Amino acid sequence: MVKYDITSINSKGVNKIVKGSNKMDLSQELDKIIAKLKARVEKEIPDTGYFRNFAENFEKGKKPDIYARDISLFIERDEARDGRAYLGVSVLHPEINIDAASYIMNGDRNKILEYMNNKDFKEELQKAVLELSESLKNVK
Amino acid sequence: MGKIKAAEKFVKYFIKPGKSLTVNKNMQPFEKFSCVGKFKTINQKGKHGEIISKEVLTESTLADLGDASVWIDAHLKSLLPGARNEVVDFFGSMGSVEKIMNRAKGALSVEAKLERGLKQAPGQTFKNIDEAIACIGDGIGSRVITKSLNKLSEKEIETMVSDMLIDGQKLTCKQKDLLMRAIYQKNIKPRDKEEAFRLFETFAQPLIEKRSQEVVDGLTLGILKERMLNEGLDIKKLKDKGFFDEKLLDRLLTDNGIKPIKVTEINNYRGRYGLPEFSNNQIRQLADALNYQRVDGKLLTIYSDPRGLGRYNYTLEETAKQAQESVKASGYRTAQINVVHQNGALGEIQFRGKYTNMIGEYEHIAYDLRRNKNTLGENFDEFKQAILKLSDDEYAKYNEYLESCYNYYNRLELGLPAIKPKLPTRFNKILSEENLKALHDADEALQKELNKNFSPHISYAA
Known part of the structure; x- marks a missing residue:
């Protein structure tokens, strides 16, 4: 699953993107990807059988105002349990092609939607993003 | 002396x-x-x-x-006896564990x-x-040797291949042909090598998991128990997260015999075309148990080949140095965890099968010699000269040979068809894996003999 368009980025390219990008409000941008992902969970995760992994990223050209190049909320099929998926968040390193990712929960379509609709979910996600961003500072 | x-x-x-x-x-x-x-x-x-x-x-x-x-x-x-007891208590009763070794x-x-x-x-x-x-870091080293699986019959292999799904689909004829070539080690065109290996790894995943499941489930429970005791981890909340099989979690509440284990790092080493000790799913299970928690202020790290972890679509070369380092040129293959023992000792526990453990004992000799780390006796002199004579390109080719030896032994452990690799004719015969083993065994016997009447002492001038 490709979650980031990394094909055209090199170290010079990263600098260009950082300088020219619009800073955005982390909370607002998270709201956007949560809404988009929920719509896709509803549509794309079947009761049983195969489905493709998918993800929603921040709008192109917008750099998060934290130590990261991009943030992605993703759904990854659980290969061991039919009809289930992992909901996770991934934060892409500002300069190199590695992300720090954390799985938030696992469940079927309804469980995932129920979890994402919970009032505490946004706060949990925001906390995870900040922790993952911090962890990238230790990456060589 | x-x-x-x-x-x-x-x-x-x-x-x-x-x-x-x-x-x-x-x-x-x-x-x-x-x-x-x-x-x-x-x-x-x-x-x-x-x-x-x-x-x-x-x-x-x-x-x-x-x-x-x-x-x-x-x-x-x-500190060794306490750490030893802890490791034996933890893994000793597992049916899939063949042997446990410890040393300071x-x-x-x-x-x-x-x-x-x-x-x-x-x-x-x-x-x-x-x-x-x-x-010093890990002062106490332990090894948990897991049992080999029974040899698979041709029919069993055929059934596994025909049941195999990639992205929810049965294999195409081309994929099936490529996979069968990989399983039976037949010629594969260089351009198909990566695809063949990915198919082979997917095919072998159930076997890898069968060998390691008991150890990985045990570790998962031990990690969660440690988090229950020290972080107040709430099992009900964990159930809501849905990561683990509920029966596994129920054991945490009902089985008083589960011991806690404090893990600070996981390395899942393998060669570029080698299978890991823990599958990607199993690494994910451990990552879920650890919740990427911070341990003593440091981020807990998991170093595993990222090619198959699902989150990436990058080639190995595009990933971070730390992730790349889990792939070893010589095919070195082991899963290992760094732990803090209950008596405070820092330890490392390695998990591997008996054959890869055997080759792991002497495969590193070539690597050590290339780095001028020489603690070997005189019987290695000829081997040493031959290794040091190799150009970097030749040494890279020699490592490919060593990796194929690792893969051969690992295939035996998984019950897969295995053809013993031959040393390419371009190399001095002394560099063969068989010879390296013979030199190592002779050296071990010599050291054992010398140790019989030896006790540590200070030596003064005559």
């Missing part, structure tokens, strides 16, 4: 037959230990007779480090680590013995 002339203030402390450390004649007590790195320049002859200047530690610094090494050696030995780092390897640590320490100084101990 011959006697060595003692310098005025320093003496040789023989730890093993023929192997000694420099220590102070009046060894300093550990409570007063401190060491400031002092260096001197020496000139050495290079390969072509040229003079190469090198900075080395002075004898006085080496003697201080020697004193600390002897003390740390004794300290680690005192010896004074010679402690000294080598202290030398490297001192060069990197702030101000190249150890202020006290705790700083020296901290740079």
Whole structure:
């Protein structure tokens, strides 16, 4: 699953993107990807059988105002349990092609939607993003 | 062993037959230990007779480090029984475990680590013995050897292949052909090599998991138990997260025999075309159990080949150095975790099968020799010369041969068809894996014989 368009980025390219990008409000941008992902969970995760992994990223050209190049909320099929998926968040390193990712929960379509609709979910996600961003500072 | 002339203030402390450390004649007590790195320049002859200047530690610094090494050696030995019992209690009753081994780092390897640590320490100084101990890291090493699976029949392989799904689809004829070539080690075109390996890894995943499941489930429960005890992890909340099989979690509430284990790092080493000890799903299960928690303020790290972890679509070369380092050129293959034992000792536990454990005992010799790390006896001299003669390109090819040997042994452990690799004819015959094993076994027997009547001692000049 490709979650980031990394094909055209090199170290010079990263600098260009950082300088020219619009800073955005982390909370607002998270709201956007949560809404988009929920719509896709509803549509794309079947009761049983195969489905493709998918993800929603921040709008192109917008750099998060934290130590990261991009943030992605993703759904990854659980290969061991039919009809289930992992909901996770991934934060892409500002300069190199590695992300720090954390799985938030696992469940079927309804469980995932129920979890994402919970009032505490946004706060949990925001906390995870900040922790993952911090962890990238230790990456060589 | 011959006697060595003692310098005025320093003496040789023989730890093993023929192997000694420099220590102070009046060894300093550990409570007063401190060491400031002092260096001197020496000139050495290079390969072509040229003079190469090198900075080395002075004898006085080496003697201080020697004193600390002897003390740390004794300290680690005192921690060994507790750590051993903990590992045996944890893994010993598992049906899939064949053998458990433990040992404390010896004074010679402690000294080598202290030398490297001192060069990197702030101000190249150890202020006290705790700083020296901290740079040793995993002082207690344990190995958990897991049992091999039964050999698969052709029919079983055929059934596995025809049941296999990639992205929810049965294999195409081309994929099936490629996979069968990979399973039976037939010729594969270079351009198909990566695809064939990915198919092969997917095919082998159930076998990898069958061998390691008990260990991974045990570790998962131990990690969660530790988090319950020390972080107040709420099992009900964990159930809501849906990561784990509910029956597994219920065991945490009902089985009082589950022991906690504090894990600080996981490495899942393998060669580029080798299968891992823990599958990607199993690494994910452990990552879920650990919740990427911070341990003593440090981020817990998991180093595993990222090609198959699902989150990436990058090639190996595009990923971070740390992730790339989990893939070893020689095919070195083991899953290992760093732990803090209940008695406070830092330890490392390795998981592997009996054949890969066997080759792991001697495969590193070539690597060590290329890095000028030579603690081998005279019977390795010819092997050493042959290894050092190899150009970097030839050495890379030699590593490919070693990796194929690792893969051969791992195939035996998984019950897969296996063809023993032959040393390519371009290499000196002494470099064959069979010969390396024979040299290693002979050296072990010799050391055993020498150790019979040996006890550590200080040697003074005659």
